[in-house]
Amino acid sequence: MENPYRTVYEWKERTGKKVVGCYPMWLPEELVHAAGLLPVVVWRSDEPVTVGHAYVQTFNCGLTRSFVDDAVRGKLNFIDGFVIYRTCLQAQELPFILERHVRPAYLEYLYLPAIFPGNATKDFLIEELERFKASLEKFAGREISDDDLRRSIEIYNENRRLLRRFYEFRRKNPGILRAREVMAVVWSSMLVPKEEHSSWLRELLSELEGRHEELLKERRVKGDLKVVLTGALCQTPQFEILDMIEDLGMVVVDDDLYVGYKYFANDVELDGRRPLEALADRYLRRKPTCPTKGDWEMNWTDEVVDMVKRNDADGVISLLIKFCPPHLCYYPDIKRGLVQAGIPEVMIEVEHEIVSLEGVRTRLQSFAEALRRGA
Amino acid sequence: MVEKKRYKLNRLETTRLIGPLVDRHWAELREAKERGEKVAWCSGPLFIFPYAMGMKCHFMAGYAAYCAGRKAGDQVLEAAEADGELMDTCSYHRLHTGMAAAILRGHPVKKEVILPIPDLLIIGRLCTEMAHYAEALHRRLGIPVVAVDFPPPRRKEDLPRLERFVVRQIKENLIPTLEKVCGKEFDEEGLRRILRVLKEAATIRNQCWEFFKLKPTPWTLWDYGVSIAPVFYMMGKPETVPYYKALLCELKERAEKKIPAADGEKYRLYWDGWLPWAFLGMFIRKFVSYGAVPICGRYPWEFFPHPEYIDPDADDVVQNWVELYYTKAQQAAVFMPEGALEEVTKLVEEYSIDGLVMFASRTCRAWNVGQQEIINEVERRLGVPGVVIEADMVDSRMVSEAQIETRLQALFETIDARRRRE
Numbered sequence: 001m002e003n004p005y006r007t008v009y010e011w012k013e014r015t016g017k018k019v020v021g022c023y024p025m026w027l028p029e030e031l032v033h034a035a036g037l038l039p040v041v042v043w044r045s046d047e048p049v050t051v052g053h054a055y056v057q058t059f060n061c062g063l064t065r066s067f068v069d070d071a072v073r074g075k076l077n078f079i080d081g082f083v084i085y086r087t088c089l090q091a092q093e094l095p096f097i098l099e100r101h102v103r104p105a106y107l108e109y110l111y112l113p114a115i116f117p118g119n120a121t122k123d124f125l126i127e128e129l130e131r132f133k134a135s136l137e138k139f140a141g142r143e144i145s146d147d148d149l150r151r152s153i154e155i156y157n158e159n160r161r162l163l164r165r166f167y168e169f170r171r172k173n174p175g176i177l178r179a180r181e182v183m184a185v186v187w188s189s190m191l192v193p194k195e196e197h198s199s200w201l202r203e204l205l206s207e208l209e210g211r212h213e214e215l216l217k218e219r220r221v222k223g224d225l226k227v228v229l230t231g232a233l234c235q236t237p238q239f240e241i242l243d244m245i246e247d248l249g250m251v252v253v254d255d256d257l258y259v260g261y262k263y264f265a266n267d268v269e270l271d272g273r274r275p276l277e278a279l280a281d282r283y284l285r286r287k288p289t290c291p292t293k294g295d296w297e298m299n300w301t302d303e304v305v306d307m308v309k310r311n312d313a314d315g316v317i318s319l320l321i322k323f324c325p326p327h328l329c330y331y332p333d334i335k336r337g338l339v340q341a342g343i344p345e346v347m348i349e350v351e352h353e354i355v356s357l358e359g360v361r362t363r364l365q366s367f368a369e370a371l372r373r374g375a
Numbered sequence: 376m377v378e379k380k381r382y383k384l385n386r387l388e389t390t391r392l393i394g395p396l397v398d399r400h401w402a403e404l405r406e407a408k409e410r411g412e413k414v415a416w417c418s419g420p421l422f423i424f425p426y427a428m429g430m431k432c433h434f435m436a437g438y439a440a441y442c443a444g445r446k447a448g449d450q451v452l453e454a455a456e457a458d459g460e461l462m463d464t465c466s467y468h469r470l471h472t473g474m475a476a477a478i479l480r481g482h483p484v485k486k487e488v489i490l491p492i493p494d495l496l497i498i499g500r501l502c503t504e505m506a507h508y509a510e511a512l513h514r515r516l517g518i519p520v521v522a523v524d525f526p527p528p529r530r531k532e533d534l535p536r537l538e539r540f541v542v543r544q545i546k547e548n549l550i551p552t553l554e555k556v557c558g559k560e561f562d563e564e565g566l567r568r569i570l571r572v573l574k575e576a577a578t579i580r581n582q583c584w585e586f587f588k589l590k591p592t593p594w595t596l597w598d599y600g601v602s603i604a605p606v607f608y609m610m611g612k613p614e615t616v617p618y619y620k621a622l623l624c625e626l627k628e629r630a631e632k633k634i635p636a637a638d639g640e641k642y643r644l645y646w647d648g649w650l651p652w653a654f655l656g657m658f659i660r661k662f663v664s665y666g667a668v669p670i671c672g673r674y675p676w677e678f679f680p681h682p683e684y685i686d687p688d689a690d691d692v693v694q695n696w697v698e699l700y701y702t703k704a705q706q707a708a709v710f711m712p713e714g715a716l717e718e719v720t721k722l723v724e725e726y727s728i729d730g731l732v733m734f735a736s737r738t739c740r741a742w743n744v745g746q747q748e749i750i751n752e753v754e755r756r757l758g759v760p761g762v763v764i765e766a767d768m769v770d771s772r773m774v775s776e777a778q779i780e781t782r783l784q785a786l787f788e789t790i791d792a793r794r795r796r797e
Contacts, residue, residue, distance in 0.1 A: 329507035332459035
């Protein structure tokens with residue numbers, strides 16, 4: 001995962017197929033796949049934003065700024081198409097920038113609705129997915145039959161099942177896998193064809209599960225504390241932060257991150273239904289909690305508390321992407337809820353351009369010490 | 376170096392009348408529960424529906440302007456932060472959670488900005504963050520919520536289906552909830568009554584707006600901003616029409632006597648984004664000191680630029696209301712950069728604008744999307760330059776006078792340089 005641009009570009013060169021960049025977090029990639037295209041989830045670059053700041057505000061999140069920077073610098077020109085939806089306000093300007101600076105062969109903006117109660121939401125969502133399907137068919141030059149879509153859904157579900165098995169392995173065998181490795185496995189699934197990823201992941205799991213006792217003896221993460229990660233919507237945090245957590249003696253046993261559990265938590269339940277309707281139902285599911293979906297009844301805190309209990313974890317590290325309004329607006333309630341539940345928590349603000357990691361280290365160090373003192 | 380003088384600002388007399396009207400609105404809202412009236416807090420363009428039911432309402436941004444007017448903004452924001460809110464969170468959101476914190480945990484804030492806990496929170500999700508404040512208040516106060524997704528359209532062909540979606544949500548979710556909360560059938564005639572008054576008020580307001588075309592302009596966008604309540608949260612009240620009539624009368628008189636808003640008008644500015652509620656005075660003093668006048672902006676203009684489409688006698692009056700935002704007046708389009716660019720271009724041409732000031736609020740991004748690219752494109756199309764000012768509409772810690780001064784000087788120098796070349 002050192003160079004996602006190269007990973008995707010090389011695949012495209014090798015296969016001669018077209019690539020469609022999908023904006024996180026809840027686009028039904030299966031539809032893109034069923035059209036014979038490669039859906040990739042767009043990512044945050046590891047370079048500082050430069051030219052992009054002439055087109056996007058400095059106080060947007062790292063993903064939107066970095067994505068715009070890549071767009072105006074021509075780094076995304078090899079991607080054939082983009083699908084954006086209204087994840088948050090900041091995503092609304094991306095088609096405007098892409099249309100003017102990347103001019104992709106295909107650009108779609110979807111109005112995936114907030115998951116408010118009532119039939120109007122589901123009907124509109126299905127109408128929107130029908131429209132998306134038709135526009136993909138036009139771009140790909142082929143029809144997407146229900147069977148095509150069912151096949152793609154099964155391929156995606158299989159990948160999700162394997163990723164859940166991978167997470168289960170981490171839960172049961174803390175310390176074998178580094179947090180950055182776990183994240184790289186999930187992230188790679190967003191960038192390469194699911195069929196290839198699943199095949200590779202099956203081999204990896206087979207090796208891990210076969211050797212787990214031996215691997216446990218030589219645990220690479222030798223921490224005495226178990227922590228879970230929450231937050232980091234839409235994008236990866238810096239791997240250095242994950243390393244730092246472990247270097248300070250904390251073993252990451254679980255997470256609900258987007259480049260993590262959120263991405264593969266739910267399958268698309270076909271159950272004999274029209275596949276498009278099944279895709280809509282996955283989108284409308286309220287768990288795992290996602291604060292971008294507008295569900296006022298959601299209780300993210302309870303899910304975090306459950307995750308702590310399930311893993312017998314010592315504490316929670318909230319990874320809050322700097323300038324991420326959906327998370328910002330929810331965070332005080334998580335903090336309050338965890339205090340009430342007696343669960344220690346620390347919040348790390350994840351900036352795109354980290355001037356110094358020392359501030360992060362200090363916070364994490366204090367947190368680890370507090371956990372050891374049983375605070 | 377641009378010239379800085381003590382230009383004189385000629386204040387309008389009529390705008391002095393707005394204070395008592397606004398005060399009455401907020402006093403009625405504060406006292407509503409004591410009178411046994413139902414109260415709703417609203418975001419997005421939906422408060423007309425609870426109004427039709429006789430509920431007392433407040434609107435998210437209107438409350439910010441009110442707090443700013445009472446010089447209580449920073450105090451309420453402090454209460455929010457004491458309760459765990461983070462500084463990067465939308466100021467409008469923090470003002471409401473701050474007020475909730477003041478009520479729940481006794482953080483000290485001025486009494487007049489404490490509103491009664493509502494019976495209902497209404498989300499009109501024109502901006503995604505308009506939903507978050509209601510979610511947070513629901514979690515903290517347990518108030519029921521009803522929500523309507525209100526997606527701004529990217530393209531004209533999207534308008535009909537978005538309109539159908541919004542109409543359905545209003546009819547299937549919002550109206551039945553209002554009926555349940557109020558314990559009575561939806562008052563369609565009440566809605567028509569409000570629309571009749573609104574149509575008249577907005578029509579006169581548009582006649583006032585035409586005076587921005589005069590050179591020099593007899594009034595400023597700030598005058599317009601403080602006059603917004605009659606087509607906004609005071610919508611439908613009978614006193615709104617006489618207010619705009621009086622304003623129109625004064626503007627006619629000024630035009631006849633050639634009284635400008637500011638003596639020595641030198642730069643006619645387009646202002647983009649929220650009006651800086653807590654800093655209106657600071658900004659206008661800065662502008663006027665350079666002979667600059669804010670003339671128009673897409674934010675206040677979004678309020679019913681086409682009253683001709685308001686039809687109080689329409690067969691389907693709910694449909695008519697939503698058409699104002701979608702297929703007919705297309706008011707929701709300016710929330711997307713594509714629609715904003717067209718609107719800004721039109722305003723710059725029609726109002727002889729010399730420069731753009733894009734006010735980028737650091738915490739509420741509803742108007743920020745695409746601002747820089749809009750500057751680039753307007754420059755290409757019309758040769759009119761622009762600058763971005765990063766600040767906040769309420770939070771004083773995010774407002775740097777030095778930065779504002781520097782950016783404004785840069786803008787005026789650019790305009791001067793171009794004038795010299797012409």
